[in-house]
Amino acid sequence: MNDKIIDAIRQKVAKEPYARKMGLRLLGLKPGYALVEMDLKDDMANIFDVTHGGAIFSLIDEAFETSCNAHGTVAVALNMTVTFHRSPTKGGVLRAESKEIHRSSKTATYEIKVTEGENILIASCQALAYRKKEKLPFL
Amino acid sequence: MNDKIIDAIRQKVAKEPYARKMGLRLLGLKPGYALVEMDLKDDMANIFDVTHGGAIFSLIDEAFETSCNAHGTVAVALNMTVTFHRSPTKGGVLRAESKEIHRSSKTATYEIKVTEGENILIASCQALAYRKKEKLPFL
Amino acid sequence: MNDKIIDAIRQKVAKEPYARKMGLRLLGLKPGYALVEMDLKDDMANIFDVTHGGAIFSLIDEAFETSCNAHGTVAVALNMTVTFHRSPTKGGVLRAESKEIHRSSKTATYEIKVTEGENILIASCQALAYRKKEKLPFL
Amino acid sequence: MNDKIIDAIRQKVAKEPYARKMGLRLLGLKPGYALVEMDLKDDMANIFDVTHGGAIFSLIDEAFETSCNAHGTVAVALNMTVTFHRSPTKGGVLRAESKEIHRSSKTATYEIKVTEGENILIASCQALAYRKKEKLPFL
Numbered sequence: 001m002n003d004k005i006i007d008a009i010r011q012k013v014a015k016e017p018y019a020r021k022m023g024l025r026l027l028g029l030k031p032g033y034a035l036v037e038m039d040l041k042d043d044m045a046n047i048f049d050v051t052h053g054g055a056i057f058s059l060i061d062e063a064f065e066t067s068c069n070a071h072g073t074v075a076v077a078l079n080m081t082v083t084f085h086r087s088p089t090k091g092g093v094l095r096a097e098s099k100e101i102h103r104s105s106k107t108a109t110y111e112i113k114v115t116e117g118e119n120i121l122i123a124s125c126q127a128l129a130y131r132k133k134e135k136l137p138f139l
Numbered sequence: 140m141n142d143k144i145i146d147a148i149r150q151k152v153a154k155e156p157y158a159r160k161m162g163l164r165l166l167g168l169k170p171g172y173a174l175v176e177m178d179l180k181d182d183m184a185n186i187f188d189v190t191h192g193g194a195i196f197s198l199i200d201e202a203f204e205t206s207c208n209a210h211g212t213v214a215v216a217l218n219m220t221v222t223f224h225r226s227p228t229k230g231g232v233l234r235a236e237s238k239e240i241h242r243s244s245k246t247a248t249y250e251i252k253v254t255e256g257e258n259i260l261i262a263s264c265q266a267l268a269y270r271k272k273e274k275l276p277f278l
Numbered sequence: 279m280n281d282k283i284i285d286a287i288r289q290k291v292a293k294e295p296y297a298r299k300m301g302l303r304l305l306g307l308k309p310g311y312a313l314v315e316m317d318l319k320d321d322m323a324n325i326f327d328v329t330h331g332g333a334i335f336s337l338i339d340e341a342f343e344t345s346c347n348a349h350g351t352v353a354v355a356l357n358m359t360v361t362f363h364r365s366p367t368k369g370g371v372l373r374a375e376s377k378e379i380h381r382s383s384k385t386a387t388y389e390i391k392v393t394e395g396e397n398i399l400i401a402s403c404q405a406l407a408y409r410k411k412e413k414l415p416f417l
Numbered sequence: 418m419n420d421k422i423i424d425a426i427r428q429k430v431a432k433e434p435y436a437r438k439m440g441l442r443l444l445g446l447k448p449g450y451a452l453v454e455m456d457l458k459d460d461m462a463n464i465f466d467v468t469h470g471g472a473i474f475s476l477i478d479e480a481f482e483t484s485c486n487a488h489g490t491v492a493v494a495l496n497m498t499v500t501f502h503r504s505p506t507k508g509g510v511l512r513a514e515s516k517e518i519h520r521s522s523k524t525a526t527y528e529i530k531v532t533e534g535e536n537i538l539i540a541s542c543q544a545l546a547y548r549k550k551e552k553l554p555f556l
Contacts, residue, residue, distance in 0.1 A: 102500075358470070
């Protein structure tokens with residue numbers, strides 16, 4: 001059963017419009033866990049010519065969304081808290097790793113770390129999802 | 140002096156790569172305040188065919204970034220907490236309004252609300268910026 | 279019906295062990311709104327001889343708890359984000375005001391401000407509650 | 418040098434008014450790390466007769482405060498985000514463990530977990546401190 005869910009999410013992400021727009025690549029996925037990668041492009045620069053917080057958050061949210069839905073039932077974001085530690089290197093590659101730290105029938109909580117290179121911490125997120133009863137609609 | 144700062148930020152945003160990528164329009168700006176608008180496009184859809192949290196956060200972050208830098212000195216995001224209330228209407232228009240609720244010499248705090256239509260609340264954010272001493276580099 | 283709920287919560291708070299321990303006074307209460315007051319006492323000092331964050335949060339949480347339960351059904355805290363703006367004056371009086379900014383059948387969101395004196399902002403909180411179906415057990 | 422700092426904080430906590438009021442015991446301390454314990458007492462009950470969020474947060478904040486000040490310079494709380502997973506057992510013992518996940522010259526970030534018994538997760542916190550240049554005043 002797990003494999004079917006994981007495969008279905010992987011296929012969905014491969015065709016996800018926003019993942020394509022941002023260049024998000026789902027590298028790892030299992031129930032309660034995801035690893036997503038993104039290349040930093042010129043079109044992600046803000047008014048100070050560093051990576052826009054929106055781009056970094058997009059990467060975080062993709063890892064969150066996939067990790068919490070990998071249990072096979074629909075989970076939606078309730079709350080996300082992000083602390084930005086440093087600006088990433090221009091032209092670099094970022095990874096977001098989402099790990100489930102708690103799950104009940106109604107909610108689940110994740111810690112998501114964004115790193116570049118040899119584990120340099122760029123941003124940290126604590127995220128809370130609401131878990132619905134219904135199965136993923138695309139299974 | 141204020142007018143010069145506001146004009147400089149407006150010009151920077153008009154050319155900001157990420158603002159162009161996401162279609163972010165700066166409608167209102169003064170020290171500690173910003174109003175930014177974004178059209179929801181097909182390429183912002185997530186795996187459930189609703190707007191990706193990353194797109195909504197990008198709008199929030201643009202309002203945050205411009206409102207806290209409109210004092211004329213460089214401010215950087217430390218922490219942002221977002222609560223998602225409901226998915227926005229497909230093809231709709233979102234607005235993010237950032238209001239400063241506190242400012243000291245070192246930090247400043249903002250409440251940012253995302254709405255659509257007649258003030259329907261989509262997301263709420265509390266955001267904390269670190270205020271540097273240096274003037275905006277593009278003044 | 280509202281009056282009965284408000285009265286029941288007021289009576290519960292008057293006897294609440296933790297409210298007594300901290301000296302929390304419920305000044306105002308209606309569905310989605312609460313105002314709570316606390317005197318700063320010597321036994322609330324931390325290692326720097328300023329008010330402990332735990333005491334300030336206790337005041338915030340009392341305002342949150344009462345405001346979200348004043349709808350008459352049980353609501354429990356899911357997530358609370360607090361930004362501390364400044365240390366309160368020693369021996370002063372703090373007030374926390376909780377205002378509901380969004381409510382659905384499942385969740386509700388509040389903004390809570392802690393002030394002293396003539397509206398000097400001490401701390402700001404964004405708080406998310408999960409709303410159960412069951413009525414308050416003490417009605 | 419480290420030992421002197423750790424000893425000085427331990428002595429301060431042993432005499433801290435709020436730590437005494439709440440029964441907070443500092444079990445472990447080193448730069449960027451703290452472990453604090455608290456017995457749940459009858460006077461910590463809220464209107465539903467479960468432990469008040471303020472008591473749980475007080476434990477979290479003590480672990481945060483001691484871990485970030487154990488570097489020897491004054492650190493103050495900027496932002497704390499707490500997710501509450503479940504109510505603790507009545508009459509139980511709670512532990513909060515604070516771990517530094519990032520530190521720069523100006524800020525530091527901590528993950529704090531509250532557990533009871535055999536590692537049952539009660540609450541999780543992400544906390545951000547501002548680091549001043551000045552040494553701890555009681556060294």
